[in-house]
């Protein structure tokens with residue numbers, strides 16, 4: 001009997017160690033490797049994701065639960081040096097945009113689709129310009145990407161230290177990959193639909209974040225492939241829409257972002273918590289280090305209180321800001337995924353929410369998230385709308 005696709009893939013597999021070794025010793029003309037070093041104590045040491053195969057197929061084929069919640073202990077994250085690759089890149093982004101066959105700005109405020117590019121073929125100059133485009137436009141989309149999970153890790157790690165989630169399921173041998181996975185086993189509810197930026201309780205939350213969707217729900221009438229769109233909203237746009245008086249107040253404030261609730265939920269449901277959960281104080285308004293623009297930095301998932309305010313005033317202000325984010329239609333873009341489409345967003349300057357309208361169908365994607373700088377506010381930074389070229 002002819003081997004199945006998965007059997008062929010397993011027989012041709014390249015272990016991450018071999019791949020890392022191969023990539024980390026570049027000969028002339030070869031690309032430098034950014035593949036990270038694996039943390040100690042990963043579960044299932046016998047398992048290796050085959051090159052070119054989606055973990056959605058390979059992990060269950062190896063007899064393991066997918067996504068895998070087996071706990072392994074990770075040390076607390078500590079502050080580390082981060083320099084945004086986009087700083088110093090060409091403001092015109094000529095190498096990147098010149099190579100695209102089409103550049104579609106999907107709304108005035110947020111979202112650009114690039115056509116005719118493969119992420120894995122970009123030069124470092126083009127990657128740096130892509131990071132600038134993401135910083136400016138909030139989220140950049142590309143369809144039909146030939147990018148397997150190793151390519152994705154390699155691509156993400158170029159921009160910074162990849163975040164490993166404190167509790168979410170992981171691919172057992174590639175822990176920097178966060179599976180976005182729902183099927184008929186999903187718990188009904190709307191918690192996952194809350195507008196948020198990812199893991200803002202971390203000391204250095206992710207900046208540029210890359211999600212590739214490889215399985216889309218057939219949730220329409222007669223099994224039509226539809227459902228599971230994602231919406232992003234611009235933090236720059238929402239912030240500049242507020243009154244000058246309110247902005248002046250917000251710029252003096254800090255807020256507590258907490259990972260405790262998420263950690264408690266994890267212990268209650270999957271029993272998997274890899275790090276000691278933390279709470280971190282961040283400015284309510286932060287400055288983006290590449291654009292120099294001010295952006296609103298609170299979200300309903302993780303921002304629990306405004307520092308120094310009585311609870312009722314803190315709750316009222318956060319409720320008002322969260323409602324403003326959710327209702328800011330003119331600063332939103334809604335993306336309809338296609339197989340192997342990629343979204344790259346700037347988690348510092350956007351909010352997002354996945355639309356869970358496809359139960360009980362399967363939707364699957366893989367996310368990598370390089371950590372960025374510790375959020376800061378520069379009082380000399382500008383509103384995007386005031387940053388006109390001289």
Ligand SMILES: [Fe+2]
Pocket residue numbers: 196197198352
């Ligand atoms: Fe998210």
